[in-house]
Amino acid sequence: MSLTETKTEKPEGWNRPTPIAPEGEGELLEVAMGPHHPSTHGVFRMDVALDGERVIRLKPVFGYLHRNHEKLAEGQSYLASMPYTDRLDYICPITNNWAYALAVEKLIGQDVPERAEYLRVILGELTRFQNHASSIGFLIQEMGASGTPLMYAFREREKILDLFEELTGARMMVNYMRFGGCRVDASAEWLDKTRKVVEGLPGFVDEFDQLLSSNEILMARTQGVGLLSAELAINAGVTGPMLRASGVNYDVRKVDGYGIYNRFNFRVPLGDHGDVYDRYMIRLLEMRESIAILNQALKEISGGPVMSPTAKIRGLRPKPGEAYGRIEAPKGELGFYLISDGGLNPYRYRVRPPSLINLTILEDMCLGVNVADVVLIFGSVDIVLGEVDR
Amino acid sequence: MKTVEEIKSMIEAAVPGAGVEIVPNPSPSGQHSLRLAPSHAIQIAKFLRDEAELKLDFLSNVTGVDWPDKEIAEKAKVTRTVTKTVDGVEQTVDETVEETHKRIEAGFLEAVYHLYSVEKKHGPVVLRMRTVNRTDQVELPSLTPIWRSAEFQEREIFDLYGIIFTGHPDLRRLLMWDAFKDHPMRRDYVEPDDFDYEPTAHDEVLKRAQAHKDKEQKIGNKEQGSTTA
Amino acid sequence: MAVDEGLKIELGKQGVLVTTIEELYNWGRRNSIWPMQFGLACCAIEMIATTMARYDLARFGAEVFRPSPRQADLMIISGTVTKKMAPQVVRLYNQMAEPKYVIAMGACAISGGPFKQGYNVLKGIDRYIPVDVHIPGCPPRPEALMQAFMTLQKKIDGQHLTGEDRPRFLNAEAQGEFPVPVQGEHDLEPASNPGVWTVPVVMQGTGNGDQGSGNSKS
Numbered sequence: 001m002s003l004t005e006t007k008t009e010k011p012e013g014w015n016r017p018t019p020i021a022p023e024g025e026g027e028l029l030e031v032a033m034g035p036h037h038p039s040t041h042g043v044f045r046m047d048v049a050l051d052g053e054r055v056i057r058l059k060p061v062f063g064y065l066h067r068n069h070e071k072l073a074e075g076q077s078y079l080a081s082m083p084y085t086d087r088l089d090y091i092c093p094i095t096n097n098w099a100y101a102l103a104v105e106k107l108i109g110q111d112v113p114e115r116a117e118y119l120r121v122i123l124g125e126l127t128r129f130q131n132h133a134s135s136i137g138f139l140i141q142e143m144g145a146s147g148t149p150l151m152y153a154f155r156e157r158e159k160i161l162d163l164f165e166e167l168t169g170a171r172m173m174v175n176y177m178r179f180g181g182c183r184v185d186a187s188a189e190w191l192d193k194t195r196k197v198v199e200g201l202p203g204f205v206d207e208f209d210q211l212l213s214s215n216e217i218l219m220a221r222t223q224g225v226g227l228l229s230a231e232l233a234i235n236a237g238v239t240g241p242m243l244r245a246s247g248v249n250y251d252v253r254k255v256d257g258y259g260i261y262n263r264f265n266f267r268v269p270l271g272d273h274g275d276v277y278d279r280y281m282i283r284l285l286e287m288r289e290s291i292a293i294l295n296q297a298l299k300e301i302s303g304g305p306v307m308s309p310t311a312k313i314r315g316l317r318p319k320p321g322e323a324y325g326r327i328e329a330p331k332g333e334l335g336f337y338l339i340s341d342g343g344l345n346p347y348r349y350r351v352r353p354p355s356l357i358n359l360t361i362l363e364d365m366c367l368g369v370n371v372a373d374v375v376l377i378f379g380s381v382d383i384v385l386g387e388v389d390r
Numbered sequence: 391m392k393t394v395e396e397i398k399s400m401i402e403a404a405v406p407g408a409g410v411e412i413v414p415n416p417s418p419s420g421q422h423s424l425r426l427a428p429s430h431a432i433q434i435a436k437f438l439r440d441e442a443e444l445k446l447d448f449l450s451n452v453t454g455v456d457w458p459d460k461e462i463a464e465k466a467k468v469t470r471t472v473t474k475t476v477d478g479v480e481q482t483v484d485e486t487v488e489e490t491h492k493r494i495e496a497g498f499l500e501a502v503y504h505l506y507s508v509e510k511k512h513g514p515v516v517l518r519m520r521t522v523n524r525t526d527q528v529e530l531p532s533l534t535p536i537w538r539s540a541e542f543q544e545r546e547i548f549d550l551y552g553i554i555f556t557g558h559p560d561l562r563r564l565l566m567w568d569a570f571k572d573h574p575m576r577r578d579y580v581e582p583d584d585f586d587y588e589p590t591a592h593d594e595v596l597k598r599a600q601a602h603k604d605k606e607q608k609i610g611n612k613e614q615g616s617t618t619a
Numbered sequence: 620m621a622v623d624e625g626l627k628i629e630l631g632k633q634g635v636l637v638t639t640i641e642e643l644y645n646w647g648r649r650n651s652i653w654p655m656q657f658g659l660a661c662c663a664i665e666m667i668a669t670t671m672a673r674y675d676l677a678r679f680g681a682e683v684f685r686p687s688p689r690q691a692d693l694m695i696i697s698g699t700v701t702k703k704m705a706p707q708v709v710r711l712y713n714q715m716a717e718p719k720y721v722i723a724m725g726a727c728a729i730s731g732g733p734f735k736q737g738y739n740v741l742k743g744i745d746r747y748i749p750v751d752v753h754i755p756g757c758p759p760r761p762e763a764l765m766q767a768f769m770t771l772q773k774k775i776d777g778q779h780l781t782g783e784d785r786p787r788f789l790n791a792e793a794q795g796e797f798p799v800p801v802q803g804e805h806d807l808e809p810a811s812n813p814g815v816w817t818v819p820v821v822m823q824g825t826g827n828g829d830q831g832s833g834n835s836k837s
Contacts, residue, residue: 015538016559035707038656038686042663043704063565064704065660067734071575075736084733090661109418154671172661172758234447234508237539250448250508321417324451324504324514337453337504340417352451352504357539386660389565566739567703571804574738581738582806 015235017364022051031371035064039142039375042385046362046374053370058363062356065389073349078104078179078316081349086173088351089387091134094127094164095329097177102258103325103336104179108318113308116181117260118301122194123164123176124327125290125297129201130157131330132241132283132290133208139280139379140212143221149212156204159197166190180311191298198294205287213284222276226365226377229274236360240332241286242381245271245278252328263300264293276380283382317344331355331382351390355383392444394422397515400441405433413518423502423516428530431519432557435536438505438515446505446515449537453504454547458524458577459497463490496523499553501530503540521553524576532558550575641780648692648718649680649772655691655715656684659698662725665758666697674761679768688714693771695764696750699727699734700741702807709799712748717788720775722767723750726757733757746811748797749787 022028029052034045043064049057069088073081085100086093098120105112112120134157137150161171167190168174168183176183212218228238230246243250251268253261269285271278307313318340326335332354339348358381366374392400398410401424409427426434438446469486499521506513521528532555534540544555545564552573555561563570572579583602622637630637638646658666669676670684685691688711700708712721723744726732731742744750751774754767778786787793794814800807811817 013535015535035704036657036686036711043659063563063567063739064701064707065699066565066701066703066739067699068574068737068739069734071738072734072736087661087733090664106419107417150667151672154668155673158668158671158673171760172664232538235538236541237449237537248508250511255511319417321415321419322421323417323419324421324516325419326450333450335451335504337451337502339455348453348455350451350453356542360539360541567802569802569804579738581736582810 015232017367020054020056020368022056023054024051028056033374034061039379041138041379041383044383044385044388046378048371048374050371053372055366055369055371055374058366058374060359060362062389065385067386067390069390070349070351074345074347077344078318078346079313081346082177083173083175085351086175087386088353088390089329089331089334089355089384090172091384092127092131092330093172093174094123094176095327095334097175098124099325099327099329099334100336101177101179102327103323103338104316104318106325107321107323107338107340108179108316110180110311111308112181112259113305114260114302115185115304116306116308118297119182119186119306120177120259121261121264121297122294122301123167125293126160126163126194128330129287129290129294130160132287133157133204135330135382136208136212136280136283139276139376139382140218142375142379143218149208152204152208152211156201159200163190163194163197166193178307178311178313179316180313181305181307183306185306191301194294195298198291198298201291201294202288205284205291209284213281218280219277221373222280222376222380224273224275225369225373226276226380227274228361228365232361232364233274237357238332238361239354240328240330240358240382241279241282242332242358244268245282246274247271252326252333256326258327264296266293276376279380279382315344317342322348326352329354331384331387332358334387351387353387353390355381355385355387356389359383359388394424397438397444398424400444401434401437404437404441405430408434410434421514421516423518425518425520428519428521431531432533432536435517435533439536443510444515445507445509446513447537448506448508448513449503449533449539450506450514451502451504452533452540452543452547453502454551454553454575455500455502456524456551456576457497457500460495461492462495463492465490498522499524499528499551501544501547501553503533524552528552529554529556531556532561534558549573552576642776644780645776645778649775651680651682652693652720652768652771652775653691654681654684654693654695655688655711656686657694657696657711659696659700659704660727662697662727662758665761666695666724666764669761669764674765676765676768679765679772681768688712689716691715692718693720693722695722695724696728696744697724697758699732700744701739702741702802703739705741705744705747705807706799706802708744709747709797713796713799718786719788720751720771721748722752722754722764722771724754724756724764724767725759726755729753729755741807743816746816747800748812749815 028049031048031050032045033048035043045061047059047061048055069084082097082100085096088096133153137153140149141147164174165171167186168176228246230248233243233246234248247270249268249270254268266289269282271282320340320342322339324335324337326333334354335352337350338346341347365377394412398412401408401410408430411425413423413425415422438444465488467486468489469484471482472485473480473482501519503517505515519530521530530553532544534544542564544558545561547553548555548561549563549565550573627637694712723729727734728744731740734740735742752767752771754763756763798812800809
């Protein structure tokens with residue numbers, strides 16, 4: 001068959017992991033890291049075959065938190081699935097809600113009022129901030145820092161969770177977005193409180209930066225570890241800070257421009273090397289960009305309703321059809337694919353989990369490194385098991 | 391971004407003999423899909439990935455869908471010659487009767503691929519592939535050699551739906567344990583009976599609770615010696 | 620035989636401490652419960668938040684979270700227990716040294732929670748291992764976890780060293796190892812541990828009355 005000629009023809013199997021030959025003699029040591037492990041971000045298992053300290057083979061095993069979210073959604077209405085999306089990526093419930101609401105709004109052709117869009121952006125960027133802070137905290141803890149950066153990160157997270165609780169009634173599982181807007185309006189006092197919290201955030205990022213970025217141990221352990229090339233990252237479907245750390249300029253907020261993101265002035269930080277240190281720095285820089293977006297949104301937020309007057313919340317029966325809606329969640333591209341057959345329940349409800357797909361190249365990054373680095377590389381992928389297993 | 395019709399004509403020009411048809415999407419999202427015949431799928435995929443204007447190098451999402459067998463009842467008017475007694479005399483008359491024919495349209499399993507382009511920043515392009523039926527002919531070619539991101543997602547579809555992807559480097563179960571025998575996301579999956587108490591049981595749950603109670607009573611009262619609080 | 624409270628306080632003012640062995644033993648144990656670092660799902664994040672600076676759990680004695688079950692006293696099951704994970708949970712429980720306690724945190728650990736109608740979700744971890752304290756909530760607030768901790772401490776205070784109702788670790792005939800379920804073809808085998816949990820009896824009351832009851836106590 002004739003195909004269009006490409007400039008560089010890829011050899012067969014270029015996107016498979018390169019096998020490493022063991023150097024020593026004898027059998028390989030097979031270790032199961034997990035599912036109960038202090039550093040695996042939840043119940044996750046990696047079957048590692050070691051030659052001394054070097055990793056020869058790594059196979060991840062999933063499913064320890066498979067809660068059949070997709071099957072449940074087929075048995076209940078569209079609105080009833082909204083609280084379940086909170087529990088997917090349980091560190092960032094707001095962005096999960098947003099992705100689902102966006103997918104349904106695409107399916108039914110629903111518009112969203114302006115104030116609701118601003119609130120979505122404000123809450124989404126606050127979520128992104130606390131997610132990146134916690135992620136850096138967990139990464140450094142696995143490096144052996146005994147929890148101090150995590151304590152600092154959770155201190156800021158508590159302030160943000162207080163804001164969430166005041167607005168939505170729950171610290172974590174907020175269940176805030178609806179198809180056509182947001183559930184509750186924010187009062188002027190809440191916006192003032194948010195402005196005060198956001199004023200304190202740059203100081204925290206500076207503190208974090210000063211404490212960690214030029215730390216000798218951090219630099220020695222993370223620079224040059226877990227390299228990921230841009231080509232392999234794109235082919236493996238990696239998204240989010242991992243992709244940008246490998247130098248690929250792809251941020252769904254800029255590409256799709258969903259919501260009102262094209263009104264805000266923010267940069268997309270890119271990495272040079274694609275190693276663990278780059279991913280750490282990208283997250284730190286994205287925290288600063290989130291603060292920039294928050295400042296602009298808090299200044300420009302307009303009045304008006306938070307639910308569209310044409311929105312139908314209960315008894316929603318979308319016409320038969322399908323839609324795929326995606327957002328830039330803090331972990332990567334979170335998408336929802338919905339097929340409707342005209343009934344109350346979705347016919348097919350699919351979550352595109354960024355954490356699971358980012359783990360596709362875990363084996364590639366870990367082959368040939370020492371076992372101690374596996375924990376770091378795994379921590380830099382920043383996964384949440386609720387999303388991997390759904 | 392090219393429309394679905396343009397992409398279809400590009401594919402048919404580059405891969406001759408490819409079976410491509412457009413599946414329209416009636417919802418306001420406007421994301422129409424292209425249905426590929428499994429025989430040419432890998433060549434079409436390579437073309438879509440490498441072609442200069444499309445450059446669909448990023449496979450975002452692979453979904454499995456189960457379309458069960460449909461029973462279709464058709465009414466048809468049938469004219470038949472029968473012998474009837476009319477006024478005491480036997481005659482052969484043409485009689486028109488309306489009959490209902492029931493036939494079963496075979497269901498199938500489907501895999502849906504969402505493609506984007508990182509280089510050109512456009513998308514999505516939606517591809518679909520269907521198996522022949524749900525029971526024995528459930529093979530589809532795996533697109534993992536073209537896009538690595540299909541690796542885990544196709545394994546998950548194998549686990550939950552039962553589609554066998556030929557050419558997949560490591561096809562085994564992803565989410566359920568290896569000894570598990572069913573394909574849980576299929577529409578006709580029956581859950582195991584591990585009954586638990588529901589305070590406000592209704593509809594199906596109440597039926598299951600009743601059935602379980604009858605089963606318990608049949609087994610014997612000695613098992614029901616649970617201590618009450 | 621405990622000492623009269625008033626007498627204790629009077630003597631305490633004079634600088635004399637009077638206690639029983641049982642009280643002393645329980646006091647030492649309740650104030651140094653070391654939990655095992657065992658977070659499964661979303662409740663684990665609230666558990667971590669409880670150990671962080673704002674809701675410090677360490678001041679109640681849970682100073683360190685030990686990752687190894689051999690070094691821990693308390694297993695806080697925070698999050699959904701799936702059928703794939705259940706054998707591992709029971710194995711870890713068996714590996715903990717007596718005296719050991721279990722807190723089922725969150726709706727999922729108590730009964731399967733919002734994911735109850737699931738083919739892979741175990742409808743409550745108390746099907747296989749005995750649970751001491753249940754915390755409802757999805758997820759329960761950090762303050763709820765602290766109250767559960769204090770409830771557990773009260774429970775330990777009330778344990779007697781001798782007699783019929785002495786705890787399991789002092790009772791030579793009580794069950795030591797709990798059987799680990801095996802992952803079968805369609806479900807876990809056995810579906811539950813009959814020594815720990817029995818199917819609640821649905822009794823026909825008046826009208827549509829259902830009453831659930833009947834779990835054997837540990």
